[in-house]
Amino acid sequence: MTEATTEQGKTLSELCEYCHGIAREKGFWDKERNVGEALMLVVTEIAEAMEGYRHEDHDNFREEIADAFIRLFDFCGGMGIDIEAEIMKKCAVNKKRPYKHGKIC
Ligand SMILES: [Mg+2]
Structure with a gap:
């Protein structure tokens, strides 16, 4: 099994801990x-x-999306943000909002 395979199935909180741990190991939180x-x-x-995306480099596109998540997970891990709880709280708010959040466009 590859490392990527063994790391699948993590919760968002676990991903925050994982990504933050790597960033810490690499000195980004010194x-x-x-x-x-x-x-x-x-x-x-x-x-x-x-x-x-513009250059139709699909592998690079997916990798950069992953980078964005990795940076956010690292950030949440470093700042002690419980992103699972925050997402669920915000989704509960969003579910109560009107169609297209009340915007006409
Ligand atoms: Mg990048």
């Missing part, structure tokens, strides 16, 4: 993180995904 920079690095991964 100093206090700049929150704005960490958030913008997620945006850069999305921009890289867009470039992959």
Whole structure:
């Protein structure tokens, strides 16, 4: 079994712990993180995904989407954000919103 295969089936919280652990091992949390920079690095991964899409580089597109998630999971792990709980709370709010959230467009 490959490492990727053995790591499948993790919860979001486990992925946060896993991705944050790797980032810590690689020294990205040796100093206090700049929150704005960490958030913008997620945006850069999305921009890289867009470039992959534009160039019809499907492997790169998928890899950059993964990078964006990895950065978010790492961030949540480092900031102590219970992303499973936050997603469920926000989905409960969204379910109560009107069709297209009340927007006409
Ligand atoms: Mg990337």
